[in-house]
Amino acid sequence: QVQLQESGPGLVKPSETLSLTCTVSGGSISYYYWSWIRQSAGKGLEWIGRIYITGSTNYNPSLKSRVTMSVDTSKNQFSLRLSSVTAADTAVYYCARENYFDGSGYVSDNWGQGTLVTVSS
Amino acid sequence: EIVLTQSPGTLSLSPGEGATLSCRASHSVTGSYLAWYQQKRGQAPRLLMYGASSRATGIPDRFSGSGSGTDFTLTISRLEPEDSAVYYCHQYGNSPFTFGPGTKVDIK
Numbered sequence: 001q002v003q004l005q006e007s008g009p010g011l012v013k014p015s016e017t018l019s020l021t022c023t024v025s026g027g028s029i030s031y032y033y034w035s036w037i038r039q040s041a042g043k044g045l046e047w048i049g050r051i052y053i054t055g056s057t058n059y060n061p062s063l064k065s066r067v068t069m070s071v072d073t074s075k076n077q078f079s080l081r082l083s084s085v086t087a088a089d090t091a092v093y094y095c096a097r098e099n100y101f102d103g104s105g106y107v108s109d110n111w112g113q114g115t116l117v118t119v120s121s
Numbered sequence: 122e123i124v125l126t127q128s129p130g131t132l133s134l135s136p137g138e139g140a141t142l143s144c145r146a147s148h149s150v151t152g153s154y155l156a157w158y159q160q161k162r163g164q165a166p167r168l169l170m171y172g173a174s175s176r177a178t179g180i181p182d183r184f185s186g187s188g189s190g191t192d193f194t195l196t197i198s199r200l201e202p203e204d205s206a207v208y209y210c211h212q213y214g215n216s217p218f219t220f221g222p223g224t225k226v227d228i229k
Contacts, residue, residue, distance in 0.1 A: 044221075045220035047218040058216055061217060062217070094166075101175065104153075104175060107156050107171040107211075109168045109177060111165035113165055
């Protein structure tokens with residue numbers, strides 16, 4: 001049973017960079033897309049973007065100028081960096097696996113438990 | 122960007138009843154790449170349906186999905202107390218992928 005676990009600081013100062021890592025256990029990081037999704041009271045669920053094991057990425061245009069995703073296959077981890085954060089970036093951040101279902105594309109079928117990141121001085 | 126609208130906002134039902142949740146997209150969803158998630162308080166979303174009508178692993182057949190284009194429906198039959206949750210639709214056919222605002226289902 002594949003499990004995902006987010007880790008990183010729970011408090012980030014305004015204008016600084018939010019950095020989170022997702023560790024995948026119980027399975028390989030290969031052959032899937034890996035995504036980041038956040039949830040806030042104000043904006044609901046928001047897809048941030050995804051990365052494939054080749055390093056190919058798709059980012060939400062609303063965040064693209066501030067987002068960087070990376071993957072480390074040797075550690076079975078992938079990461080999110082979001083720069084120049086403001087209070088609007090306060091949210092629960094989830095990492096998720098996007099699995100391919102024949103004829104139905106890649107869909108997030110396995111999520112981490114989520115980690116709350118608060119942006120405040 | 123495809124905007125998803127869900128209705129109703131809240132459903133209050135009794136055990137054994139059925140529920141019909143609607144999700145409407147601002148533009149046609151490519152390939153009917155529409156998923157439904159269930160989220161209970163303090164938990165991550167759980168995949169229920171994908172491809173509009175395919176049940177995810179371990180999901181009981183009380184849950185069914187239908188629709189195409191811009192109109193999709195999640196039907197829950199024979200409601201159980203454990204079905205109390207917020208249900209989200211999610212389109213993953215057109216980037217950026219988007220989520221609906223959710224329908225809260227209360228089972229009393």
